[in-house]
Amino acid sequence: MVSLNSDRAGLMRKVGIVAACALAVALLVPAAAQARRVVIIRGGGWGHGIGMSQYGAYGQALNGRSARQILEKYYTGAHVRTKKMPAAVRVGVMQTRASIAFHSLARGNGKGTIAVKVEGSSSFLARGDKNTRWRIERSSTGGLRLYKNGRRVVRDGRRVFGSTQRPLVAVYERFRSLADVDGKTYNYAYGKLLFGTYSSSSCGSNYCLRLVLSIPMQKYIYGLGEVPSSWPGAALRAQANAGRTYVFSKIRRLGQHLQPCDCAVVDTPLDQAYIGDAKRTGSGPYWDDWKDAVGDTRGQVILHNGDPIQALYSSSSGGHTEHNENV
Numbered sequence: 001m002v003s004l005n006s007d008r009a010g011l012m013r014k015v016g017i018v019a020a021c022a023l024a025v026a027l028l029v030p031a032a033a034q035a036r037r038v039v040i041i042r043g044g045g046w047g048h049g050i051g052m053s054q055y056g057a058y059g060q061a062l063n064g065r066s067a068r069q070i071l072e073k074y075y076t077g078a079h080v081r082t083k084k085m086p087a088a089v090r091v092g093v094m095q096t097r098a099s100i101a102f103h104s105l106a107r108g109n110g111k112g113t114i115a116v117k118v119e120g121s122s123s124f125l126a127r128g129d130k131n132t133r134w135r136i137e138r139s140s141t142g143g144l145r146l147y148k149n150g151r152r153v154v155r156d157g158r159r160v161f162g163s164t165q166r167p168l169v170a171v172y173e174r175f176r177s178l179a180d181v182d183g184k185t186y187n188y189a190y191g192k193l194l195f196g197t198y199s200s201s202s203c204g205s206n207y208c209l210r211l212v213l214s215i216p217m218q219k220y221i222y223g224l225g226e227v228p229s230s231w232p233g234a235a236l237r238a239q240a241n242a243g244r245t246y247v248f249s250k251i252r253r254l255g256q257h258l259q260p261c262d263c264a265v266v267d268t269p270l271d272q273a274y275i276g277d278a279k280r281t282g283s284g285p286y287w288d289d290w291k292d293a294v295g296d297t298r299g300q301v302i303l304h305n306g307d308p309i310q311a312l313y314s315s316s317s318g319g320h321t322e323h324n325e326n327v
Helices: 004-028 031-035 054-062 067-074 217-222 233-254 278-296
Strands: 079-082 089-097 099-106 114-118 126-128 133-138 144-148 168-171 177-181 192-199 207-215 300-304
Touching: 054 067, 054 233, 067 079, 067 233, 089 099, 089 217, 099 114, 099 207, 126 144, 133 207, 207 217, 217 233, 217 278, 233 278, 233 300
Parallel strands: none
Antiparallel strands: 079 300, 089 207, 099 133, 099 177, 114 126, 114 168, 133 144, 168 192, 192 207
16 A cells, blocks of 8 residues: 555655756746736635625625525525524623723713612612713622722722622613723623623732623624625625624524633624624714614524524635635
């Protein structure tokens, strides 16, 4: 039996002979002839090239294809169906922190109110308006210290609140406020912010602090910054479906408490680009188009043999995409 190694060695010798002959021929060709040669490289795309091409969806929408036709083209053998969504999606925002600071902004005619409580509690520890600065720190025992305008909050003689199982919750949506977290480039209009601790030596103590956004699925999709809101409706609906399916599938497969984020997805392109209220402010007159696309596809996901697919997508593909299972 001939080994693969000996075959490779023979092949390499043949390649070397061919290359040497090609070089000899090239040296005999006049420089002017070489200058006239044209090398054509075919290819293109931006991203991993798996699943849906976003610019491909844009082009197909311009050519009159529906969102369902676009999705069923890129996700071969899959079909769009309606499923019951989880009550909320846990989105990882920050991890490995010793403290996190935030404040609020007024939305519409609101006052910019934010109120903070321990998860599961019916009463708030403190509340403030748009001029209030908040800071949350982890304690050495796994609890949390809360500061309002630089002063430590004390409630019923207690100076440390919550635990690794009970985070502090910042409530803002019900007050028509925006939450602005230091270190993030966008604000939060929907959902609620959960500040929790977890055991780790990475933050100069026995515990680190993390931040999770808990938000309903539809409102999470509102904040996806994956494609311009000015694109044709079919492309927007295809993107809304793909984004929803990606999260739904990941929750079904892996749950919502991945570590260290204690989340289902993170807010970066490692999962999907979630940009919060910046999607609204950056969309200008097309914001309603994106909201309509999300609303039109409420609860819709892409299934194959009854199960949600891993609906990967990237910016462009150069005309060819690859199956997940081949990568």
